[in-house]
Amino acid sequence: MKKITIIVSLLIGCSVINAQITIGQSDMPNAGDSVLVSITNSLGGIDQTLTGANYNWDYSTLVYNSQQQVKFDAPLTFPTIFALLFNPFNTSYGRENRNLTSLPIPGVSFTGAYDFLKESSSALKQVGAGFTINGTPIPFYYSPNDFIFRFPMNYLNIDSCDYQYSLSIPTIGDYGEKGHRVNMVDGWGTLITPLATYQTLRVKSIITAIDTLYISAFGIGSNIPVPTRVQYKWLATAKQIPVLEIDANIVGGNEVVTNIQYQDTLHPTSSIGIAENSSLDFNATVFPNPGHDFAVLKYNLTSASKVKITLTDVLGKTVSVIADENQTISTYIKTINLKELNLEKGIYFINIQTNSSKEVQKLIVE
Numbered sequence: 001m002k003k004i005t006i007i008v009s010l011l012i013g014c015s016v017i018n019a020q021i022t023i024g025q026s027d028m029p030n031a032g033d034s035v036l037v038s039i040t041n042s043l044g045g046i047d048q049t050l051t052g053a054n055y056n057w058d059y060s061t062l063v064y065n066s067q068q069q070v071k072f073d074a075p076l077t078f079p080t081i082f083a084l085l086f087n088p089f090n091t092s093y094g095r096e097n098r099n100l101t102s103l104p105i106p107g108v109s110f111t112g113a114y115d116f117l118k119e120s121s122s123a124l125k126q127v128g129a130g131f132t133i134n135g136t137p138i139p140f141y142y143s144p145n146d147f148i149f150r151f152p153m154n155y156l157n158i159d160s161c162d163y164q165y166s167l168s169i170p171t172i173g174d175y176g177e178k179g180h181r182v183n184m185v186d187g188w189g190t191l192i193t194p195l196a197t198y199q200t201l202r203v204k205s206i207i208t209a210i211d212t213l214y215i216s217a218f219g220i221g222s223n224i225p226v227p228t229r230v231q232y233k234w235l236a237t238a239k240q241i242p243v244l245e246i247d248a249n250i251v252g253g254n255e256v257v258t259n260i261q262y263q264d265t266l267h268p269t270s271s272i273g274i275a276e277n278s279s280l281d282f283n284a285t286v287f288p289n290p291g292h293d294f295a296v297l298k299y300n301l302t303s304a305s306k307v308k309i310t311l312t313d314v315l316g317k318t319v320s321v322i323a324d325e326n327q328t329i330s331t332y333i334k335t336i337n338l339k340e341l342n343l344e345k346g347i348y349f350i351n352i353q354t355n356s357s358k359e360v361q362k363l364i365v366e
Contacts, residue, residue: 056192297322303354
């Protein structure tokens with residue numbers, strides 16, 4: 001009888017350990033929170049699309065390239081221009097956006113993005129954003145809002161929303177985006193990262209959007225194609241942000257991973273400080289790739305530095321200097337006019353060089 005009791009207790013214990021969890025508002029961040037994440041550029045052959053019920057995801061072999069702090073700023077600490085629109089009444093916190101999709105507008109210097117989010121018992125939603133365009137910070141509303149998560153969140157939940165924003169760019173015209181998000185809780189189970197093992201819900205989001213641009217000087221407007229975006233987020237109780245997130249763009253029917261990050265502890269070899277983001281993290285992406293008329297390079301600087309960006313051919317010959325300047329901490333987007341460069345079809349390399357680091361991105365011209 002005693003043996004039977006022990007066996008039953010063990011079975012009950014295992015069922016509790018592997019039980020489905022529910023994610024709600026209490027598992028989201030609060031203003032003032034800061035979470036350390038590690039960034040990597042390789043999944044090491046792991047297929048991010050695999051999922052299911054009581055699934056075991058093993059991402060323990062991920063190797064970090066850099067680290068950064070994800071900070072959630074209180075509304076009253078926002079810069080003055082942003083505080084005019086976003087305050088404690090309509091915003092829970094603000095967060096730097098290091099993974100914003102490209103803003104491919106020739107003649108426009110895009111050097112930063114900031115998201116404004118509102119949290120409630122029923123949802124986490126993006127209510128607005130701020131861009132720094134040609135040196136001018138410009139805040140704007142999302143109307144309707146983009147619902148990142150809806151609560152409570154359980155396995156097999158599906159929800160969707162339409163969102164939209166628009167802003168006026170001084171001396172240029174108007175830029176905006178209309179998008180549709182579908183969120184699916186497509187898995188639950190055990191996730192293993194290099195840091196720890198978690199019981200998680202896995203959320204897959206598919207975002208389809210179309211950007212619009214109106215150039216006032218010419219009185220014309222056009223649509224700008226953007227790739228379908230896919231986000232995979234593993235959520236655990238009381239962890240504030242996903243313990244693992246993988247972002248991808250759909251290119252040619254395939255998922256091209258653009259961002260991989262997971263919660264971590266500070267590594268001795270990392271130059272990041274506990275309070276400030278002082279390491280260099282390019283996290284560079286190029287789109288479209290292959291490119292024909294233009295290509296857009298997006299990268300992050302988390303340390304001020306002299307930056308030189310060159311485009312070279314397969315023999316190492318420089319065909320264009322994209323940037324050679326001092327840059328501050330921010331997200332940068334550079335539009336490369338391939339048609340103007342009159343490049344032959346083939347493989348080229350975008351070289352990003354700073355005072356202490358270098359990254360190379362392959363670009364195919366077709």
